[in-house]
Amino acid sequence: MRIFKYKSQFLVLFLLTLLTACVYEPIDGTVEPDPGSNSGVFKADFGGKTWTASKTQAIVSGHLIEISATNSKGEGFAIMIEGAAVGTYAANENFVIYSPAGTEYGFWSVNEDNPTEDTGSVTITSINTETKTISGTFHFKGYWSNTNDPKVAIQFTNGTFTIPYITQEETGDVFTAKVGGTNFVSTDIFTATIGSGTDEFITIGAEDVNMNSISIGVRSSLTTGTYSITANTLSDKVQGSYEDVNGEYKAVSGSVTITSITADRIKGTFKFTTNGTTPFNITEGTFDVEY
Incomplete structure (x- = not known):
């Protein structure tokens, strides 16, 4: 888990760069195979509504999975998992974050007051190497990353995604x-x-x-x-x-x-x-x- 040593606002900002301008710019510099693609599906429920992405992308690299999803309002989710295989990953030991529009902060899957809290999980159900798609589900309790301006935590449920992915070798x-x-x-x-x-x-x-x-x-x-x-x-x-x-x-x-x-x-x-x-x-x- 050392790749996620920056359990701080630094990492929140790091993840939020994935969501800049409503287009996924992977943290390893990957070029999108289909810029602005809306071919992927990414949904989650919170606040009594279903949030649906308009743009998605994913990368599967050496031992990381990175997923980004944004909508036309500038809101977005980013997921970073230390692992590159089918399985279930603890949310607090990896990172899941939802960012509202117009802010450098977000609701993320780590409770800084209690980092060992079980805040949820991400399950990778399929990595299809023929169709180059990754599928899974997730749920997590999101804590506001700006501890100087606390907000009520949000429960994100019924998260699901099926997204085209690219690999580390394709980044250049x-x-x-x-x-x-x-x-x-x-x-x-x-x-x-x-x-x-x-x-x-x-x-x-x-x-x-x-x-x-x-x-x-x-x-x-x-x-x-x-x-x-x-x-x-x-x-x-x-x-x-x-x-x-x-x-x-x-x-x-x-x-x-x-x-x-x-x-x-x-x-x-x-x-x-x-x-x-x-x-x-x-x-x-x-x-x-x-x-």
Whole structure:
């Protein structure tokens, strides 16, 4: 479950990027096979009504399932499951979120006051590799993610979906590196734009088959060039981290080089050394991703 270590507003924002502009933009940069498609079905009941999506998309990658559904009002659901197989997944150990229109917050499946609370589940009933569709059901109790402005929790019931999906191999994104001289082979790649104005970062992350992860943060206002990591998170224009089963380690030196950046894609290289009793040395890093 370490891929979901950001059980905070950061992750809410991370998931809500899936719902931007009522079109799913997967966090690993996947291009939609049919932009604006309404061929998928996604429904859920709450507030005495049935909510129905007008646009849907899903991705099945190394060991993640990501699903997004939006309607014409700008409301949306996002589901992120750590697993890529038929089965039932606990909502509080994964993530399900409903976002009303016009807000950076949402009702999500984690009670921050009691993270172990059983808030519901998502059941994947079918992953049809011939028709490339994924089907399932879900229900969950959603807690408002802005704890400074609490709202009454919402029960979401009778959730059901059948959605066309694409795979990690179809994304065209690239993220590679070496950790202590050993190749880091990514199975899942994530991107998101977090923050606003001068504090907006493009976050790029990847996870390998052993669930070790590397992440890079780049200010979205940057142009091509090389930028240093000095461990000063307030002033550094780029950041980095590495995580394994023992915890997360922040980059304290190194650099990120941006070789190309457009309105929706960024390419470059990186290297850094982390903090920790035994620092990790990340070298020969490369990325070419949509964000």
